[in-house]
Amino acid sequence: MLSYLVFFACIVLILGVLTLALNLQWGFTGVFNAGVVGFYAIGAYTHAILTAAPQPQYVGNFGLPWLVGVLAAMAATALAGWLIGLVTIRLRGDYLAIATFGVAVSIQLVTLNWERLTGGPQGLTRIGKPLARLFDTPFAFNLWFLGLMIVVMALVYWALERILRSPWGRVLRAIREDETAAIALGKSARRFRLEAFVLGSALMGLAGALYVSFIGFVSPFDFLPIVTFQVWAMLIVGGSGNNRGALLGALVVWAIWAGSGVLVSKLVPPSRAAQGAAIQVILIGLLLMLALLFRPRGLIGEAAVVSRHVND
Amino acid sequence: MIGQAIADGILTGAIIALGAIGVTFTLAIMRFANFAHSELLTWGAYMALVVVAFAGPGTPTGPFSFGWQLLAAALVAAALTGLAAWAVDALVFRRLRRRGALPLTMVFAAFGAALVMRHLVVLIWGHESHYYTRELQIAVELLPGVRMLPDQLFIVGLALAAMLTLHVFLARSRTGMAMRAMAESPALAQVCGIEVEAVVRLTWIISGALAAFAGVFLGLTPQLHPEIGFNLLLSLFAAAILGGAGSLAGAVVGGFLVGLAENLSLLVVSPGYKGAMPFLLLLAILIVRPHGIFGDRS
Numbered sequence: 001m002l003s004y005l006v007f008f009a010c011i012v013l014i015l016g017v018l019t020l021a022l023n024l025q026w027g028f029t030g031v032f033n034a035g036v037v038g039f040y041a042i043g044a045y046t047h048a049i050l051t052a053a054p055q056p057q058y059v060g061n062f063g064l065p066w067l068v069g070v071l072a073a074m075a076a077t078a079l080a081g082w083l084i085g086l087v088t089i090r091l092r093g094d095y096l097a098i099a100t101f102g103v104a105v106s107i108q109l110v111t112l113n114w115e116r117l118t119g120g121p122q123g124l125t126r127i128g129k130p131l132a133r134l135f136d137t138p139f140a141f142n143l144w145f146l147g148l149m150i151v152v153m154a155l156v157y158w159a160l161e162r163i164l165r166s167p168w169g170r171v172l173r174a175i176r177e178d179e180t181a182a183i184a185l186g187k188s189a190r191r192f193r194l195e196a197f198v199l200g201s202a203l204m205g206l207a208g209a210l211y212v213s214f215i216g217f218v219s220p221f222d223f224l225p226i227v228t229f230q231v232w233a234m235l236i237v238g239g240s241g242n243n244r245g246a247l248l249g250a251l252v253v254w255a256i257w258a259g260s261g262v263l264v265s266k267l268v269p270p271s272r273a274a275q276g277a278a279i280q281v282i283l284i285g286l287l288l289m290l291a292l293l294f295r296p297r298g299l300i301g302e303a304a305v306v307s308r309h310v311n312d
Numbered sequence: 313m314i315g316q317a318i319a320d321g322i323l324t325g326a327i328i329a330l331g332a333i334g335v336t337f338t339l340a341i342m343r344f345a346n347f348a349h350s351e352l353l354t355w356g357a358y359m360a361l362v363v364v365a366f367a368g369p370g371t372p373t374g375p376f377s378f379g380w381q382l383l384a385a386a387l388v389a390a391a392l393t394g395l396a397a398w399a400v401d402a403l404v405f406r407r408l409r410r411r412g413a414l415p416l417t418m419v420f421a422a423f424g425a426a427l428v429m430r431h432l433v434v435l436i437w438g439h440e441s442h443y444y445t446r447e448l449q450i451a452v453e454l455l456p457g458v459r460m461l462p463d464q465l466f467i468v469g470l471a472l473a474a475m476l477t478l479h480v481f482l483a484r485s486r487t488g489m490a491m492r493a494m495a496e497s498p499a500l501a502q503v504c505g506i507e508v509e510a511v512v513r514l515t516w517i518i519s520g521a522l523a524a525f526a527g528v529f530l531g532l533t534p535q536l537h538p539e540i541g542f543n544l545l546l547s548l549f550a551a552a553i554l555g556g557a558g559s560l561a562g563a564v565v566g567g568f569l570v571g572l573a574e575n576l577s578l579l580v581v582s583p584g585y586k587g588a589m590p591f592l593l594l595l596a597i598l599i600v601r602p603h604g605i606f607g608d609r610s
Binding site: 032034087088091093094095097098099101102103105106109112113226229232233236274275277278279281282284285286287288289292293296 | 404408411421428545582588591592594598599
């Protein structure tokens with residue numbers, strides 16, 4: 001039980017980084033990224049290709065150190081975000097959603113088909129884990145990874161809170177609320193949206209690298225479109241525009257997902273596993289719609305910001 | 313080779329066009345990108361499967377692999393899917409609309425609706441493939457080197473007939489005019505005394521019915537599976553945006569262009585990347601003509 005809780009906490013924290021990244025893009029800037037899983041996958045695969053133990057049949061698998069993999073994953077995802085953003089960031093909301101959704105679909109096709117680099121449907125194994133040699137049992141490693149994740153999460157959270165309170169962060173919210181007004185004040189909405197998009201992408205890449213270095217292998221079937229919708233459910237249930245809300249949403253939605261998975265595996269015979277998995281997805285879909293209908297602000301919505309001069 | 317790709321492209325294009333008509337009208341009248349539309353195709357296909365399970369696909373008539381029962385099943389599925397689309401609206405979208413939700417909130421709700429709709433199909437029928445009929449057919453050689461199955465020719469013919477009917481309805485009837493007015497400008501249409509909710513209801517029913525036809529056609533060539541509609545989602549959006557939101561002619565032309573582009577690309581690109589073609593096309597359209605070929609909304 002304890003080992004499962006540790007595992008669960010690690011996954012929630014990784015997904016929490018992903019949700020915080022989406023919160024930066026959507027919650028604070030109003031950039032509709034419907035291809036979250038694509039950026040997550042770029043980070044995961046960059047890390048895997050750079051750090052996995054060398055094997056002759058693959059062009060990648062450089063066996064580089066863990067930290068190099070993580071930093072390169074962030075850089076590669078930021079670069080991808082910049083290139084994609086250059087083309088798509090000016091699109092209006094739902095068109096941007098369609099375009100980024102297409103990005104994610106295309107990235108998944110690359111991971112499936114470019115076998116020499118990505119291992120194709122088999123994926124890649126023996127991926128660089130942080131200081132894995134020092135730990136004898138999987139449990140000890142997971143416990144160490146949980147500690148590492150808490151530090152990473154604290155850093156990401158602190159950094160995001162800081163920059164969102166900075167003048168740069170205020171411009172993002174100004175653009176979200178009224179793009180025309182922000183432009184009239186001389187702020188280039190396009191540039192700020194692109195910057196937020198790239199920074200969010202880098203964080204999604206970080207989450208991807210952390211995920212594969214926790215699990216130890218990478219497969220295209222971990223990066224299906226459902227991940228995007230799960231992360232969106234986390235953000236909306238938790239409270240878009242509030243980082244604490246995003247983290248709470250990650251916890252609540254993943255608890256419902258994992259909990260329903262356990263229940264389904266107990267109640268549904270193995271021959272009906274596909275139907276059981278369908279029930280889990282239906283729950284996520286219902287949760288998303290119910291949150292929008294009955295609690296549109298989320299569990300902890302964005303705090304209202306009132307000027308301190310309001311009573312002057 | 314090229315001839316065959318064009319023939320295949322016209323077939324896929326006809327199916328995409330039928331689905332894209334619903335997408336384009338939701339974009340213009342309800343003002344949001346309905347990510348759940350592709351699931352209406354899936355629902356239509358499976359509803360017809362239910363009818364076929366009871367009535368049978370019928371004895372093959374002429375060169376076709378099915379009899380009149382499948383046609384009847386398609387009509388029943390069209391009616392049921394139209395109602396289902398309207399029911400989803402009443403349960404989710406209308407409530408949000410009344411609250412004055414932003415178009416992007418509607419998109420999130422559509423994400424949720426799509427997840428539920430697609431996995432209800434998995435829950436009931438599982439992941440395995442299903443068939444309306446297992447009759448074999450012999451392809452007809454239309455031109456030297458260009459072969460199509462009789463069923464496929466039937467699909468293209470029936471799809472074109474459905475589009476033509478819709479065109480006459482939109483161009484001639486008062487209700488059709490109201491729909492076009494709403495697509496042009498919802499606010500103006502309301503001022504002119506058009507009953508908005510009635511038009512919205514009609515739009516869902518028409519979109520759902522056409523989606524069901526597209527779904528049945530997909531299931532006929534050659535099988536049904538729960539991702540049958542979802543796999544077409546990007547193609548539907550590409551076609552609708554290529555044609556310009558709210559334009560019937562645009563969606564039809566867009567559908568055929570996307571179908572042709574997907575199949576012609578297979579001459580140079582490996583089939584594994586076929587799924588990325590509608591996306592690349594979409595990207596090109598959004599960069600060059602963000603409002604589509606027939607759209608002029610600024």
